[in-house]
Amino acid sequence: MICPNCQFELETAVAHCPECGVRIVRKVSGIVKTSTVMIAAGGESSFYRSVQEVPESLRRRLIETTNSENSGMIVIADRAGKEQWTEVVAHREAQAALREPAADEEAPVRVHGFAGYSWAAWAGMLLFLAAGALIASMFQVFHR
Numbered sequence: 001m002i003c004p005n006c007q008f009e010l011e012t013a014v015a016h017c018p019e020c021g022v023r024i025v026r027k028v029s030g031i032v033k034t035s036t037v038m039i040a041a042g043g044e045s046s047f048y049r050s051v052q053e054v055p056e057s058l059r060r061r062l063i064e065t066t067n068s069e070n071s072g073m074i075v076i077a078d079r080a081g082k083e084q085w086t087e088v089v090a091h092r093e094a095q096a097a098l099r100e101p102a103a104d105e106e107a108p109v110r111v112h113g114f115a116g117y118s119w120a121a122w123a124g125m126l127l128f129l130a131a132g133a134l135i136a137s138m139f140q141v142f143h144r
Contacts, residue, residue: 037050
């Protein structure tokens with residue numbers, strides 16, 4: 001580790017730089033969830049800390065509009081946060097692909113291709129079969 005103030009190379013984890021005395025802060029990463037809901041309706045705009053704080057009449061309209069194609073989400077993250085966010089989203093998409101839809105819900109879009117296998121799995125199987133056919137034809141040629 002290197003002191004950000006004097007560039008002195010620190011051999012062990014210390015609280016203060018032995019050269020200049022500056023406090024050493026360790027990098028900490030994680031996902032911090034915060035939300036602010038702003039609703040502008042009828043010439044007024046209001047801010048809420050969560051969807052649960054939104055009055056019931058506005059909450060129904062909010063849920064209807066955020067489930068449309070025009071809704072979006074803003075995520076601000078550094079590189080480590082982006083990687084963590086990507087993992088979380090991939091995990092949720094995989095879980096959503098596996099779960100069965102409720103009676104009043106549309107079926108989720110399946111990630112897998114034909115017969116539940118991805119195109120890469122099919123390509124691997126076809127490559128394996130082609131190699132097997134090639135080997136079998138080689139044995140046919142040599143045994144004649």
